[in-house]
Amino acid sequence: MKRVRPGGLAALCALLVNGLMFAAPASAHHSAAMFDHAKVVPLAGTVKEFKWMNPHGWIQVIAPGPAGKTTEWSIECSSINILARKGWTSTTFKPGDKINLTMHPMKDGSAAGFVLKVDLQDGHSLSDHDY
Amino acid sequence: MxxxxxxxxxxxxxxxxAxxxxxxxFPAIECVHVLAVVIVVGVVFLMDLRLLGGRAHSASLRRLLADAVPCAWTAFAVALVTGFLLFSSSATTYAANPAFQLKFVAMAAAGLNMALFHGLGLKDAATWDAAAKPPRSARIAGLVSLACWVVVVASGRWIGFLA
Structure with missing residues (x-):
């Protein structure tokens, strides 16, 4: 390993950095500190996509937006091992499913939240962050 | 492009x-990645502190480097492979993450600093190899390296707070 030419490594790093600068801008993602943990608000809408993924899942929901107009909400879930222990699966939601959920909303009022509980149309419920 | x-x-x-x-x-690979990064940074800090004249005086600089550099490269290779696997799981998202981008800028800077030091800074090392306080250029290289790796770790941890 010691024989790796340092110049070669620097060039490789420069190439990587150069490439990354051309990557697309970030889509809307948020840290948990962005959510207002003092508020619990309901959201009723239609599932557009359920992202069963690490490091945590997302439910994309079409519902009335903060300004009243229908918009796409990004609802953040726990890590999928936590979700799996609480009975969620990768097929819990299909696009088109009608759901009612409660969430901690974004502090800045944008169309996103931290999911607490989801009621499905068939009458059963799933909880995520239950504190 | x-x-x-x-x-x-x-x-x-x-x-x-998968x-x-x-x-x-994901969590299993992440554990190995963090462990590898800890070893890289720990070993790099030992070399940097030796350059700064602060620690590890019992061996000459070049003896320390002979032991530590292969260790750092081995751990770096593990970090690179595990990091690539984590990156692959959401490549488009991570590539667009500003903290991820900063991490790679900091690694490139650390690599450039290392290349300059190993290529130029060590040329006359025979004359100050055993000195507890190396010459100014070597101390600067040590300081820059410390700073770069702190940024690598901090921005790496920050990825999860932006994605």
Missing amino acids: TLQPLLAALEAQPFAQ IREGTFL
Whole structure:
């Protein structure tokens, strides 16, 4: 390993950095500190996509937006091992499913939240962050 | 030029999907990645502090480097492979993450600093090899390296707070 030419490594790093600068801008993602943990608000809408993924899942929901107009909400879930222990699966939601959920909303009022509980149309419920 | 199709293709690979959608692989690979980074940074800090004249005086600088550099490279290789696997699981998202980008800028800077030091700074090392306080250029190289690796670790941890 010691024989790796340092110049070669620097060039490789420069190439990587150069490439990354051309990557697309970030889509809307948020840290948990962005959510207002003092508020619990309901959201009723239609599932557009359920992202069963690490490091945590997302439910994309079409519902009335903060300004009243229908918009796409990004609802953040726990890590999928936590979700799996609480009975969620990768097929819990299909696009088109009608759901009612409660969430901690974004502090800045944008169309996103931290999911607490989801009621499905068939009458059963799933909880995520239950504190 | 755009990397987008390449990143999307990487993300679509079965191994990337398995890491993204499984309950075990992501945290397991993350553990190994963190462990490898800890070893890289720990060993690099030992060399940097020796350059700064602060620690590890019992051996001459070049003896310390002979022991530590291969260790750092081995751990770096493990970090690179595990990091690539984690990256592959959501390549398009991570590539667009400003903290991820900063991490690679800091690694490039650390690499450049290391290349300059090993290429130029060590040329006359025979004359100050055993000195507890190396010459100014070596101390600066040590300080720059410390700073770069602190940024690598901090921005690496920050990725999760932006994504």
